[in-house]
Amino acid sequence: MAYPAATSPSDPVPTHPSPPGAGPAAGAGVDPEPREECGVFGVWAPGEEVAKLTYYGLYALQHRGQEGAGIAVADGSQIVVFKDLGLVSQVFDEQTLSSLRGDIAVGHCRYSTTGSVTWENCSPTFATTDVGSGIAMAHNGNLVNTVELARRARESGLLPSAPAHRPDRPNSTTDSDLISRLLASECSDRSLEDAALRLLPTLSGAFSLVFCDEHTLYAARDPQGMRPLVLGRLERGWVVASETAALDIVGASFVREVEPGELIAIDADGIRSEHFAAPDPKGCVFEYVYLARPDTSIAGRSVYATRVDIGRRLALEMPVDADLVIPTPESGTPAAIGYAEQSGIPYGQGLVKNSYVGRTFIQPSQTIRQLGIRLKLNPLRDVIRGKRLIVVDDSIVRGNTQRALVRMLREAGAVEVHVRIASPPVRWPCFYGIDFGTRAELIAANSEVDDIRRSIGADSLGYLSVAAMVAATEQPAKRLCTACFTGQYPVPIPDQVGKHVLEGLGRGVVGLVDADDDSVGPVPNPEKTVAQSGVSELTR
Known part of the structure; x- marks a missing residue:
């Protein structure tokens, strides 16, 4: 017997109500950091x-x-799913966790790259087979053949051709749910x-999957191994997780990585293990960055060692x-340490980070928004006053954060601000x-380095080269995906992609734009077209 995710008070596990006024984090006027x-x-x-x-693994x-x-x-005998919007600590309490009993568990913490931020789009997803068993699934990655798979699902009757509007129970619009149904x-x-x-073998793109039925836990990774997935051993069981740090937290010993193209x-x-496709490793280099x-x-x-080496280079x-x-804490800290070690210039902690600024369900007022980066970072004036600073950050995506940071450091008394970025310019979605699904979001897409320097107000700006970044990983270049820096996509990008592509299809709208339109591309394949990131605005 299988139960889907709770959707009403009569379902097996009650859900927390979605907090009112859910919205972006305070200081939303400043760039969000790159999110996966x-x-x-x-x-x-x-x-x-x-x-x-x-729970601890997700934490x-x-x-x-x-x-x-x-x-x-x-x-x-059954599967029970409990999920909600919010942080892991907001969604689960002791009572809820104690009620979730079993021998197998699958967990997921979500940031959306396909589908909007709704309860229905939270995971694990759930699907029921014709024989009545259940499948619960968690997915890290993003498919690029979602439209093709959705059409296949429609033709086989798994998806309605024109879903009715049900405010009480809207449809999920994630590629994860689509995989579960198929x-x-x-x-x-x-x-x-x-x-x-x-x-x-029919899925194209990036996917690290963890799923289960009533008796068995499964893990699978796409043939390119773009997103990480590791296997760990407990004294009386097994664990799979996105990162080895999660194994450490639960006391599991690292066994090995799930191989590209492998099903465990x-x-x-x-x-037991079997390969469903030949491995062609192309791990995401941004994981290191x-x-x-x-x-x-x-x-x-x-x-950490890779990031320190990046700083040295x-x-x-x-x-x-x-x-x-x-550093720009905390992601820039290891690279800043490496930079200081190599250059012989003293390292200092010139900025203090507020660790509690992040995802919040309290809608910020305009006054709070204007505080911007000061909600997140505050300068140590006694440390930086009168100094010529080198500020090391992991990347620049949109540029607003660095612009605000440089201004703040100058106001705090820095006489020079030199920005150094521990990765190459992010030029491609x-x-x-x-x-970051469109070129319109990327400050480096159509700007030279000196243009960006002037835009952010720095005295100088320097990026790491692609070759140095790759060398720091100690991986052969052919085993890494560097598409966001080079435009060389290891898996071909089809005509229709985008965060809201399933929502567009669900209403008969795809929202395609010409690939030569700078708001999106071009992707390095001029005959292709790409769905706009804002397609949801066309379909509401």
Whole structure:
């Protein structure tokens, strides 16, 4: 017997009501940092408190998604899903976690790159097979053949051709839900494991999946391995997670990475593995630059060590005479340490970060918005007054944050502000799970470095080269995706992509624009067209 995610008071597990006035974080006038589509966690551990283990795992992965969180548990006879908008700590309390009992759990913390921020689009997703079993799924990544898959689902009757407007129960518009429905449909005459081996080769793009039925936990990774996924061992079970840091939090020992193109199944018979596609590794280099926790390891190398090395290489490539090296905390800290070590210029903590500014359900007033970056960072005036500063940050996406930061440092008494960026210019949109989906969002898309320097008001601006960034990862360039820096996409981008593409299709609107339109592209494939990020505005 399988129960879907709770949607009414009569369902098996009640949900928290969505907080009123949910909106963007305070200081929303300043750039949001680059965000990725989610953290995933799964555990198979009979006799353990799997929901609580998953809660702690998601807590360790909170940086990967702050819009919503959910946990599904399976006890051998049923699956129960509990999810809601908000941070992990806002969604779950002790009573809820204690009520989620089972031997298997799948967890998810969401940041949206396909579909809007709604309860229906939170995960884990749930689907029921023709034989009555359930499938709960968590997904990190972003598919690029979503439209093709949606049409296939419509033709087979899995999706209505023109969904009725149901304010009380709107449809999910995520690629994750689409995968779940397609997977469930494949189970009519075969096992879930066989169904996955049949479906997974048809998915194109980035996907790290953790899913389960009532008895078995599964993990799968796309053939390029764009998003991380690791396997860990508990004393009495197994864990899969987006990052090794989540294994550490729950006391699991790292076993290995889930390989690109691999499906892993874990149940009472043990652990088994099969490849559904030949591996063609193209791991996202932005994981090293910003997305992953510094205490995570990727391909056997500490992310912290990589970022310190990036800072050293940045100092060699972009030296400048100054008095003090300071980071933009906290993502710029390791690179700033490396820059200071290599340059011999003292390192200092010139900015204090308010750790509690982030996702909030309190709508900021215009007065609060005008405070901007000061809500998040405040200068240590005694440290920076009269100094020539080198400010090290991980990346520049839109430029507003750096502009406000430079102004704030000058007002605090800095005599010079030299900005150094621990990555190359971000010139191209990401279609594989990072939320900058159009070139119009990117300050470097159509601007030279000196133009950007003038725009942000810095005395000088220097970026790391692609070659130095790749070298710091200690991975061969051919095993990395650098598309957001180079425009070289390892998986071809089809005609129709975009965050709201399923919402557009659901109302008979795709919202395509010409790929030569600078608001979106061009993508390096001039005959293609790309859906606008703002397509939802065309369909409401």
